[in-house]
Amino acid sequence: MNFEKIRDIIAEQTGKDAEEITMETSVKDDLEADSLDLFQIINDIEDEFDIKIEDVENIKTVGDVVKLVDELSQK
């Protein structure tokens, strides 16, 4: 559930097709997102789920983001 929402936010910011985005998709290599894009995506996800994500620096894949959101939105 969270994955679909996150995927759509990422697709919108990076201009990729949502279907191309999987848990394994690399933020930097596949999405070609620079740090401006990444922080925009995180900002939009934080607003959507009403959470605050730490350790943005350690995010490598879409799966990393989903895992963080799953953990934080359970609390």
Add this chain to the structure above:
Amino acid sequence: MYADICQLLNIQYPIIQGAMAWISDSSLVSAVSNGGGLGVLATGHLDGEGCRAEIRRIRELTDKPFAVNIMLLSQFADDIAQVVCEEHVPIVTTGAGSPGKFMPAFKEAGIIVLPVAPSVAIAKRMEKDGADAVIAEGCESGGHVGKITTMCLVPQVVDALHIPVIAAGGIADGRGMAACRMLGASGYQIGTRFLVAKECTVHPNYKARVIKAKDIDTTTTGQSTGHPVRVIRNRLAREFEALEKRAASAEELDALGRGALRRAVKDGDMDYGSVMCGQIAGLVTKEQPAKEILEDLYQDYLRVMSETTK
């Protein structure tokens, strides 16, 4: 919207000398702080103990407030954050990342934190992390840059945040300060103009190159690596551009760039050194003591403000 940055930072003029890697050392920092601005020590090239030594030297040279800049990408960022707390440095500026993980320690130590932000999303994040003010830095700046101009970034960040905004990028005289004031900025961070301060220890060739620079003389290299840097378009920059055009590997680009800033700053190599400076270099025409630069800037700012608001 406007805040009293002088009161927040306990300085005379609302002017911050931006950190400049390899360049803004105890000499420039103490001269700016003694002159009534805020000097900022660059630490990108220092380890923890090197940073401690410079902080102590600054304290021998001035009893005024100063700041230490932490490049969060630096391998020594953790050590430097610790040293800054131990030495009770009053103010910290941060670049290249989010200072989130250091925030509790900084707050515990009573340190004022001013992160540099190149976009609204990053500025909002810094505010959530507990920043006291944000430095909105446009891509006119020298050094590592974002993608948005100061003119467009500052008002958008001002609207998005509740904390004071300091403008950076492209300011070198009172007109630039007044313009940023109109955009909602409460303070001004300046790098390029302080490169030519008398007390700045950068190689004389570097100063001469900045003074000679025209409006079109800078470019950004490293777009392909995701870490663009604004530099003078010299031989090194042209070779870099050529490599990027043929999509050279990150390793090749790395090899060309390695040690290039040091070559420019210390050896004065204006062909194969990385001569970082901003687009406003064309407005910088002479070497002056830091105190005189600060007085000039502020008097000019007051003059422009009173003439335009008549």
